[in-house]
Amino acid sequence: MNLIVAILSGAVVYAVSVLYAGIGETFTERSGVMNLGVEGIMLMGAMSGCVTAFHTRNLALAMLIVILTGAVLGLIFAFLTVTLQSDQTVCGMAMLILGTGLSGFLGEDIASKPINLKFTKIPLPVLSEIPIIGDILFNQNLLVYIMYLLLPLATFYIYKTRWGLKLRALGENPAVLDAAGENVFAMRYGYIVFGTTMMAISGAFVSLAQTNVWQEGMTAGKGWIAFALVAFSSWNPATLALGALLFGFISNLGSNLQIYLPGVPTEIFSAMPYVATIVVLIISTGNFRKKHTAEPAALAKAYDRESR
Amino acid sequence: MKKLLSLLLVGVMVLSLVACGTKDKDDTSKGKGTKDVSELVIGELHYSVVEDGGWAQAMHEGIVKACKTLGIDTEKQLLTRENISEEDIALVESTVEELVDNGADIIFGCSAGYATILAEIQPDYPDVIFAQQGNDVYDNIVEFQIRGYEGEFLAGYLCALLNQGSNELGFCASMDEASVRTALNGFALGAKYANPEAKVQVIWADSWYDLDIESTNAETLINKGIKYMGMEASSPAIPQKCEEKGAYCIGYNIDMEANAPKAVLTSFVWNWAPIFEDIMKKTAEGTMKNSANYYEGGECAQLADFNDELVSEDIQERVNELKDKVAKGEVVIYGGELKDDKGNVLVAAGQTMSDEDILAQEFFVENVVGGK
Numbered sequence: 228m229n230l231i232v233a234i235l236s237g238a239v240v241y242a243v244s245v246l247y248a249g250i251g252e253t254f255t256e257r258s259g260v261m262n263l264g265v266e267g268i269m270l271m272g273a274m275s276g277c278v279t280a281f282h283t284r285n286l287a288l289a290m291l292i293v294i295l296t297g298a299v300l301g302l303i304f305a306f307l308t309v310t311l312q313s314d315q316t317v318c319g320m321a322m323l324i325l326g327t328g329l330s331g332f333l334g335e336d337i338a339s340k341p342i343n344l345k346f347t348k349i350p351l352p353v354l355s356e357i358p359i360i361g362d363i364l365f366n367q368n369l370l371v372y373i374m375y376l377l378l379p380l381a382t383f384y385i386y387k388t389r390w391g392l393k394l395r396a397l398g399e400n401p402a403v404l405d406a407a408g409e410n411v412f413a414m415r416y417g418y419i420v421f422g423t424t425m426m427a428i429s430g431a432f433v434s435l436a437q438t439n440v441w442q443e444g445m446t447a448g449k450g451w452i453a454f455a456l457v458a459f460s461s462w463n464p465a466t467l468a469l470g471a472l473l474f475g476f477i478s479n480l481g482s483n484l485q486i487y488l489p490g491v492p493t494e495i496f497s498a499m500p501y502v503a504t505i506v507v508l509i510i511s512t513g514n515f516r517k518k519h520t521a522e523p524a525a526l527a528k529a530y531d532r533e534s535r
Numbered sequence: 536m537k538k539l540l541s542l543l544l545v546g547v548m549v550l551s552l553v554a555c556g557t558k559d560k561d562d563t564s565k566g567k568g569t570k571d572v573s574e575l576v577i578g579e580l581h582y583s584v585v586e587d588g589g590w591a592q593a594m595h596e597g598i599v600k601a602c603k604t605l606g607i608d609t610e611k612q613l614l615t616r617e618n619i620s621e622e623d624i625a626l627v628e629s630t631v632e633e634l635v636d637n638g639a640d641i642i643f644g645c646s647a648g649y650a651t652i653l654a655e656i657q658p659d660y661p662d663v664i665f666a667q668q669g670n671d672v673y674d675n676i677v678e679f680q681i682r683g684y685e686g687e688f689l690a691g692y693l694c695a696l697l698n699q700g701s702n703e704l705g706f707c708a709s710m711d712e713a714s715v716r717t718a719l720n721g722f723a724l725g726a727k728y729a730n731p732e733a734k735v736q737v738i739w740a741d742s743w744y745d746l747d748i749e750s751t752n753a754e755t756l757i758n759k760g761i762k763y764m765g766m767e768a769s770s771p772a773i774p775q776k777c778e779e780k781g782a783y784c785i786g787y788n789i790d791m792e793a794n795a796p797k798a799v800l801t802s803f804v805w806n807w808a809p810i811f812e813d814i815m816k817k818t819a820e821g822t823m824k825n826s827a828n829y830y831e832g833g834e835c836a837q838l839a840d841f842n843d844e845l846v847s848e849d850i851q852e853r854v855n856e857l858k859d860k861v862a863k864g865e866v867v868i869y870g871g872e873l874k875d876d877k878g879n880v881l882v883a884a885g886q887t888m889s890d891e892d893i894l895a896q897e898f899f900v901e902n903v904v905g906g907k
Contacts, residue, residue: 233758237751244747331584339588339771341793348779438746438772440794442588445770447745478747482755485738489905497741497748 234479235363241475242468243367243374244432248453249460249467250381251425257385257462258418259398259525260308263319264300265426266450267326270443271296272427273434274330277441280344281337289344290431297427300326301420309415312529323450331443339442346370346436368436370428381464394418398523401530411530429453459508461521470507477503570640572819573606578614578634578642580649582621589769589788590805591617594645594668597807604808605815614639621648628656635660641818643811644668650676657825664818664825666811670894671828679810682832683714684721684893685861686803687765688868689838690785691725693800693846693854694763695733697783702732705756705764707749707773707784709740711907715767716896718787718803722765723903724868728857736761737905744769750776757782763800774799783845790839800846802839809835830890833862869893874901 248265255262262268275296279289300322307318346368354365364375385391393414396404401411433449434441452474460467481496577598585595595615602609614637616630627649634642644653644667653665654673666677694704704726708715719737726733738756740748749768753776756764764784766773774795777784786792786802810829817823841851860866871882876899882888899906 230758233754237754241747335584335586338584338586339592339789339794341771341795433746438750438770438775440588440771440775442770443584443586444744445746447742447747449747479751482738482748482751483758485752485905486736486755486759493739493907494741497739 230483232359232362234476234483236366237479238472238475239363239367239371240437241478242471243371244429244437245449245453245456245471246374246378246468247432248426248429248450249456249471250377250464251422251429252454252457253381253460253462253464253467254394254418255422256457256526257394257398257523258415259401259523259528259530260415260419261315261319261527262304262322262419262422263316263454264304264322264326265454266446266448267323268297268300268423268426269430269433269446269450270330271300271326272430273445274334274441275427276431277342277434278334278337280342280435281340284344286344286346286435289435293427293431294424297424298420300427301423304423305416305419308529309412309419312531315527315529327444334441334443337441339440342435342439342441345439370432370436378464378468385464398525401525405532415530426450455504458522459504462523463521473503473507474500570819572816575607575640575815575819576612576614576638577602577607577815578639579616580619580627580630580642580644581615581617582619582646582648584617585615587769588771591645593788593805594807597805597811598643600808601811601815604812607815621646624652627652631656631660635663639663641666641814650678664814664823666814671830674826676825677814677823677827679814679829680894681805681807681835682830683803683805683836684717684724684868685832686836686838687718687721688725688728688861689854689858690765690801690803691722691735692729692857693850694765694785695726695729696850696853697800697846698763701760701762702730702734703761704733704735705761706735706737707740707752707756707764707766707768708737709743709768711739713894713896716899718765718767719903720896720900721868723900727902728866734902734904737903739907740768746770746772749773753777754780771795786839792839792842796842796844799842801841804837804839806835806837875899876901876903876906
């Protein structure tokens with residue numbers, strides 16, 4: 228039983244570490260903009276959080292700086308892709324390279340140094356007493372609890388509110404919104420900045436909650452996993468959470484199977500999460516299931532009033 | 536405006552060419568073996584940044600320490616080149632050329648991957664000493680390696696001593712490769728020396744760097760009831776997980792105590808400085824042979840200071856005693872009889888494994904559980 232609790236609570240932590248970025252990317256892509264720079268922005272978030280925490284010993288301030296870092300990067304990306312209408316794939320790659328390099332450069336002084344200030348686990352009163360579930364879900368850190376609130380809110384926002392309707396229209400056909408008198412550019416700016424802010428928080432989760440250190444390139448591909456999960460989830464935050472949990476569950480399981488199933492090459496377990504992703508991707512987006520995909524029709528297309 | 540700008544650019548380029556030209560002339564005065572050691576110019580090649588909290592950092596610190604001992608000004612005479620990919624032959628070559636242009640007398644290749652390239656281009660720079668981390672493979676470059684198993688042997692011994700009432704120890708390994716096996720086998724042999732019944736359960740990340748997998752693996756071992764573990768990994772994720780769960784571990788590459796003061800007993804650290812010092816001195820004297828090979832233990836393969844809160848003085852003393860015995864040759868780590876994890880005899884009683892076989896590490900010793 229302890230084993231199951233350990234695997235599942237590990238899966239929750241893993242899921243949350245990619246969910247912030249995943250939700251950010253979902254909103255960005257729903258607005259018709261593809262941001263490939265997730266990994267770079269996560270690294271900037273991870274670095275800025277650690278640097279601030281290291282120098283000020285103030286976690287709240289660190290998170291504020293993380294959010295600002297994300298927002299500034301978002302503004303740059305939005306300026307390039309919305310105002311200047313540059314190619315989103317190229318700009319995304321530029322953000323990726325910029326974030327990876329700049330975070331390494333700015334974080335050099337505190338690389339590998341102990342921060343000793345992190346989001347520790349806070350068992351929630353009453354809820355954490357529930358057998359099994361309490362240990363899995365309610366003995367986590369603050370950022371995990373915030374995600375519990377954020378996830379239903381994000382889903383509700385997209386599917387049940389007027390703003391969500393506009394957001395979906397923005398990704399499908401921005402011209403219609405423009406004709407209806409909505410400010411397409413301002414909305415895209417807003418969602419891009421929201422997205423990059425969330426990505427930066429994901430990075431800070433890795434460096435200030437999961438571990439407590441800054442090292443160059445420490446997110447080690449999580450940004451890409453978040454990016455892939457968005458397509459995998461059909462741009463739906465609830466499905467996104469399931470995907471992230473599945474991924475976290477399988478990679479935690481693999482570690483345990485090494486011990487409990489000796490004799491099987493460990494590379495098979497290490498490859499499992501990726502194999503599972505491919506299988507689920509085929510099932511969820513394969514041609515045989517439905518002709519219509521949930522991909523926003525205007526995704527990765529710059530909106531230009533003059534060329535409608 | 537544009538014309539003016541391009542004229543200006545051309546001007547700058549011409550000037551920079553002239554500047555390079557004059558520098559080259561200065562360098563011709565440099566001969567082999569006529570220098571005071573404090574005048575040496577040192578180049579170093581790293582595949583990552585030097586503050587990586589691991590391998591590169593230990594190398595860089597070793598070079599800096601050696602420079603300081605010998606009075607070499609690290610600000611001006613130590614040329615550090617980071618992020619030089621071992622796969623990018625052209626980049627390595629051009630970096631070497633640039634270092635030589637800047638007067639480098641020795642170029643240190645701080646990762647095994649540079650060996651082939653450096654050995655190939657060495658004949659083009661006969662006045663420069665190329666020193667490369669690796670096993671004794673090439674005759675025209677200096678190669679150096681540390682007997683890491685000596686430090687890990689002490690680490691395993693320490694863990695087994697502390698692991699009262701249990702025979703099970705853990706080890707978090709990265710990839711299945713000779714240097715990782717060296718650490719794992721050394722740890723297991725040390726554990727066995729303290730407790731003949733000790734078993735070391737290894738768990739693989741199958742990745743050189745993945746914080747998630749590393750901390751998950753540590754947690755898996757802890758959930759299995761293991762309290763003491765060794766590791767071969769580059770991040771403090773494992774020590775931090777141990778601290779969170781009330782387990783203990785040995786840090787790796789650099790002293791990790793500050794990263795998890797309630798979990799790190801001590802750390803295995805690379806101390807390259809003595810080797811580098813020797814290379815620098817001999818280069819200055821002109822007696823450094825290109826074919827030289829260093830394979831050093833002792834002070835090079837050390838444990839960092841013990842964590843006094845977690846390791847009692849009595850235990851510290853016992854580990855230090857063993858260290859002396861290893862140094863004096865009273866305890867031979869790869870001495871027979873030694874069996875592998877499948878029961879085959881690796882070294883017959885009374886014999887010692889050859890350095891070649893120790894370097895190749897094509898085995899897991901008998902008390903390793905979960906070897907590949």
